[in-house]
Amino acid sequence: MADGTPSNRDAIRGGVHRPQAHDSAHKHVAGEALYIDDLPEPAGLVHLYLGLADRAHARIVSVDLAKVRAARGVVAVFTAADVPGVNDISSTGLHDEPIFATDRIDYHGQPIFAVAARTRAQARRAAKLGVIQYDELAPITDIAAARAAKAPLVTEPLTLARGDIESAMKGAPRRLKGSMTIGGQDHFYLEGQIALAVPGEDRDVTIYSSTQHPSEVQHMVSHALGVPSHAVTIECRRMGGGFGGKETQANLFAAAAAIAAKKLNRAVKLRPDRDDDMIITGKRHDFVVDYEIGFDDDGRIHAVDAVYAARCGFSADLSGPVTDRALFHADNCYFYPAVRLRSEPLKTTTCSNTAFRGFGGPQGMIGAERFIEEIAFATAKDPVDIRKLNFYGVAERNVTPYHQTIEDNIIAKVMEEIERRSDFRARQAAIRAFNRDSKILKRGIALTPVKFGISFTATWFNQAGALVHIYTDGSVHLNHGGTEMGQGLYVKVAQVVADAFQIDIDKVKITATTTGKVPNTSATAASSGTDLNGMAALAACDAIKARLVDFAAERWSVPKDQIAFLPNRLRVGNQEISFPEIVKAAYMARVSLSATGFYKTPKIHWDRKKGIGRPFYYFAYGAAACEVLIDTLTGEYKVERADIVHDVGHSLNPAIDRGQIEGGFIQGMGWLTTEELWWDDKGRLRTHAPSTYKIPVASDRPTIFNVAILEGVKNSEPAIHRSKAVGEPPFMLANSVFFALSDAIASLADHRFCPRLDSPATPERVLFAVERMRALAAGQEAA
Amino acid sequence: MPTLSMTVNGKPVSGEAEGRTLLVQFLRETLRLTGTHVGCDTSQCGACLVHIDGKAVKSCTTLALACAGASITTIEGLARDGKLHPMQEAFRENHGLQCGFCTPGMIMSAIDMVNRKGTDLDEQTIRHELEGNICRCTGYHNIVKSIAAGAAAMGKEGLRQAAE
Numbered sequence: 007m008a009d010g011t012p013s014n015r016d017a018i019r020g021g022v023h024r025p026q027a028h029d030s031a032h033k034h035v036a037g038e039a040l041y042i043d044d045l046p047e048p049a050g051l052v053h054l055y056l057g058l059a060d061r062a063h064a065r066i067v068s069v070d071l072a073k074v075r076a077a078r079g080v081v082a083v084f085t086a087a088d089v090p091g092v093n094d095i096s097s098t099g100l101h102d103e104p105i106f107a108t109d110r111i112d113y114h115g116q117p118i119f120a121v122a123a124r125t126r127a128q129a130r131r132a133a134k135l136g137v138i139q140y141d142e143l144a145p146i147t148d149i150a151a152a153r154a155a156k157a158p159l160v161t162e163p164l165t166l167a168r169g170d171i172e173s174a175m176k177g178a179p180r181r182l183k184g185s186m187t188i189g190g191q192d193h194f195y196l197e198g199q200i201a202l203a204v205p206g207e208d209r210d211v212t213i214y215s216s217t218q219h220p221s222e223v224q225h226m227v228s229h230a231l232g233v234p235s236h237a238v239t240i241e242c243r244r245m246g247g248g249f250g251g252k253e254t255q256a257n258l259f260a261a262a263a264a265i266a267a268k269k270l271n272r273a274v275k276l277r278p279d280r281d282d283d284m285i286i287t288g289k290r291h292d293f294v295v296d297y298e299i300g301f302d303d304d305g306r307i308h309a310v311d312a313v314y315a316a317r318c319g320f321s322a323d324l325s326g327p328v329t330d331r332a333l334f335h336a337d338n339c340y341f342y343p344a345v346r347l348r349s350e351p352l353k354t355t356t357c358s359n360t361a362f363r364g365f366g367g368p369q370g371m372i373g374a375e376r377f378i379e380e381i382a383f384a385t386a387k388d389p390v391d392i393r394k395l396n397f398y399g400v401a402e403r404n405v406t407p408y409h410q411t412i413e414d415n416i417i418a419k420v421m422e423e424i425e426r427r428s429d430f431r432a433r434q435a436a437i438r439a440f441n442r443d444s445k446i447l448k449r450g451i452a453l454t455p456v457k458f459g460i461s462f463t464a465t466w467f468n469q470a471g472a473l474v475h476i477y478t479d480g481s482v483h484l485n486h487g488g489t490e491m492g493q494g495l496y497v498k499v500a501q502v503v504a505d506a507f508q509i510d511i512d513k514v515k516i517t518a519t520t521t522g523k524v525p526n527t528s529a530t531a532a533s534s535g536t537d538l539n540g541m542a543a544l545a546a547c548d549a550i551k552a553r554l555v556d557f558a559a560e561r562w563s564v565p566k567d568q569i570a571f572l573p574n575r576l577r578v579g580n581q582e583i584s585f586p587e588i589v590k591a592a593y594m595a596r597v598s599l600s601a602t603g604f605y606k607t608p609k610i611h612w613d614r615k616k617g618i619g620r621p622f623y624y625f626a627y628g629a630a631a632c633e634v635l636i637d638t639l640t641g642e643y644k645v646e647r648a649d650i651v652h653d654v655g656h657s658l659n660p661a662i663d664r665g666q667i668e669g670g671f672i673q674g675m676g677w678l679t680t681e682e683l684w685w686d687d688k689g690r691l692r693t694h695a696p697s698t699y700k701i702p703v704a705s706d707r708p709t710i711f712n713v714a715i716l717e718g719v720k721n722s723e724p725a726i727h728r729s730k731a732v733g734e735p736p737f738m739l740a741n742s743v744f745f746a747l748s749d750a751i752a753s754l755a756d757h758r759f760c761p762r763l764d765s766p767a768t769p770e771r772v773l774f775a776v777e778r779m780r781a782l783a784a785g786q787e788a789a
Numbered sequence: 790m791p792t793l794s795m796t797v798n799g800k801p802v803s804g805e806a807e808g809r810t811l812l813v814q815f816l817r818e819t820l821r822l823t824g825t826h827v828g829c830d831t832s833q834c835g836a837c838l839v840h841i842d843g844k845a846v847k848s849c850t851t852l853a854l855a856c857a858g859a860s861i862t863t864i865e866g867l868a869r870d871g872k873l874h875p876m877q878e879a880f881r882e883n884h885g886l887q888c889g890f891c892t893p894g895m896i897m898s899a900i901d902m903v904n905r906k907g908t909d910l911d912e913q914t915i916r917h918e919l920e921g922n923i924c925r926c927t928g929y930h931n932i933v934k935s936i937a938a939g940a941a942a943m944g945k946e947g948l949r950q951a952a953e
Binding site: 025027028030031032033034035036037038039040041043044046127193194195196197198244245246247248249279280281491492493494661662664665668669672673676695696697701702703704705707711713 | 809817821822823824825826827828829830831833834836863864865867868873877878880881882884886887888889890891892893896915916917919920922923924925926927928929930931932933
């Protein structure tokens with residue numbers, strides 16, 4: 007707000023590298039921040055609701071919607087026949103994802119029709135009245151069933167290979183094979199999916215959509231309506247959480263609302279209730295990793311050969327890039343001299359799994375930690391020692407399975423820091439001693455590292471645009487292609503702009519993301535939001551600054567190098583002129599005070615067919631040490647302590663980054679511990695509310711929780727102010743919780759056998775593993 | 790449709806409500822108090838938490854008509870003369886929010902906690918008492934810190950008011 011607040015002269019308020027509060031903090035605590043459902047409703051608005059299939063796999067024999075049409079308050083009913091353009095919202099262009107099912111049902115909860123009514127309650131009730139006759143087919147719900155049914159792949163698989171895997175495996179002194187099952191995860195963004203479509207003149211429609219990817223929603227809606235992209239405007243000021251669940255999943259709701267809005271010439275709102283949201287939308291992919299590892303008696307890896315099968319659901323959606331990223335992170339911090347990694351993106355008759363924080367990376371990475379654990383047990387060595395032994399080198403042993411040379415390896419520094427801060431070795435010894443004397447309660451401890459590649463692996467997505475205006479009073483309007491979902495992107499980019507102009511951050515107005523201001527944007531995903539949009543905004547500021555400098559040099563006849571941007575003013579030769587005064591003078595001299603900025607990430611390239619390239623601009627690192635206590639009679643457990651050291655380069659905003667680290671860790675912990683998705687034998691998701699799907703609450707947080715940002719580091723690449731991306735990497739710090747549980751379980755048989763725990767490690771799974779370990783200890787079962 | 794009267798944020802209000810109208814609908818749609826959010830629709834996430842006659846209640850599973858004559862406080866009713874309530878201020882100061890969707894419910898829950906448990910709240914109590922509020926950004930670390938700070942500030946505020 008350029009509201010007369012006195013301007014600072016020593017340093018600006020809200021510059022870069024400061025713990026600036028979230029830009030909407032005041033509005034959030036006051037209840038004044040507007041989410042889409044909070045916007046005033048245009049007169050005559052009708053509510054839309056989706057009619058869903060109650061079979062997982064079937065041919066549709068007939069659809070009778072007479073009762074729906076006759077229901078109280080109903081204004082109109084829409085089916086595939088009412089889609090003016092293409093009945094498809096597949097983000098891949100594979101045409102495998104209809105808006106409304108026509109002849110076939112591919113998952114339980116698939117939309118068949120939509121009903122518009124005067125109230126939301128009326129629409130919701132009417133949506134239950136469709137009479138659908140099905141010819142039922144057998145559901146294919148999980149990876150095992152898909153393999154058994156020889157189900158097709160939803161997209162082209164990927165192979166990453168380096169070295170001669172066959173001979174390296176054969177030549178390895180020791181070999182072992184295993185398999186790990188990794189569960190999925192529901193996003194449970196607290197604000198559910200929602201779209202508000204407002205028809206305009208001509209073919210125009212504006213949609214307020216809770217989406218991480220306004221440009222894609224725009225394209226999908228334009229295809230569905232059969233109109234050019236210029237007729238469709240998508241706007242999103244903020245989301246109540248996204249986590250990847252609003253990267254493609256907003257398309258359906260926006261397209262259905264837009265179709266109804268144009269047909270009825272009324273504003274249309276579509277907000278599914280929570281259960282329907284969870285049933286309809288895709289989730290994190292579950293994986294099964296089948297692996298063979300070759301290693302030696304020291305525990306050094308010689309070869310890794312692994313297949314990563316994923317439950318993709320009924321359509322491709324983002325399953326291709328998600329399973330790719332699993333492979334890109336199947337090495338984590340470890341050098342595999344010979345390696346072959348293959349993805350198997352399987353089609354199942356379940357919701358179409360999609361992006362979720364980490365985007366396949368967590369599944370790949372936890373597989374790598376399982377390999378390490380296997381080797382540690384096989385060689386009777388400490389897992390931390392095996393980790394260190396296999397770390398990527400700095401000058402050698404530094405090439406990934408995708409042939410990118412790692413140039414910024416700081417994992418040794420991170421490890422040193424975490425071991426010191428967590429007092430790891432001493433506590434490990436103390437825990438071993440505790441376990442010797444404690445019969446029922448057992449403790450476990452683990453330390454796991456993270457290396458996460460930053461950039462979209464689809465190289466063309468690594469571009470961004472921004473739009474910056476300065477008004478004649480010196481206040482600044484900021485817009486860019488990134489979306490705000492709580493991660494603090496908006497405030498970070500505003501800090502960049504404030505710093506560039508050297509004006510207080512309250513002079514910068516952050517405005518809603520809209521396809522009308524910045525076009526052809528990428529999803530706010532892959533942790534890339536600040537890297538891309540911060541640089542684009544900086545480019546826009548630099549363009550305007552150059553014009554202001556040119557103008558001032560000419561007007562006051564001073565060399566350009568004697569002009570400097572000082573806090574809230576410019577020094578022009580020997581005089582100082584306030585920022586608003588310079589701006590006003592520039593306007594009077596007819597200088598343009600508006601600019602677009604554009605950025606594309608340098609250096610990156612990727613040849614997917616060959617599996618060779620540099621898909622990542624840089625890597626973010628981190629490590630966590632976790633201690634757990636398990637009750638071996640019930641399988642229940644507590645995370646007693648977690649220590650984290652995480653690398654964010656030179657942080658743009660340590661307060662926001664810290665929130666991302668803490669939140670990412672806890673959310674990752676939920677994925678690996680309590681969050682279990684369950685489909686029944688009819689292919690119906692039975693965990694579609696927080697009553698049955700257990701999300702971490704405050705009491706699940708580790709009792710002692712020490713989080714540190716790695717200090718004294720900068721991004722070795724010139725990313726925005728030498729900071730690093732932080733959205734996804736901390737999620738995988740939670741691997742330490744999982745392996746601490748495994749460590750506690752292993753103590754029951756003197757750490758002689760690998761517990762081979764599957765995720766999520768629910769109390770039931772822990773209990774089963776405890777019993778298996780007890781049996782092994784008693785020699786009743788072969789290892 | 791019956792007409793319903795109650796006191797909301799200190800002001801008498803009335804409006805029409807069906808028998809099945811939920812309190813959260815009445816607040817959001819009839820009174821346009823949209824700071825109270827709907828997260829899970831089934832009284833588990835706590836985004837819809839308000840105070841009814843001084844007690845924390847989840848408004849997404851409370852019938853509006855059942856609140857006839859009651860005194861209701863929502864997130865919009867906490868600030869006084871343009872000054873944030875100490876608990877709101879504490880959430881703002883301590884970065885106790887990310888996407889912000891759970892924040893109003895968290896703050897209403899926190900104030901209720903102080904009302905029941907006093908202003909000297911230890912971490913364990915806060916964590917336990919927050920079982921009915923989900924933050925999916927899982928920013929619990931700062932939320933707990935905010936509540937402890939807000940509770941302490943409410944204590945000081947209370948003393949100050951008593952002194953005046």
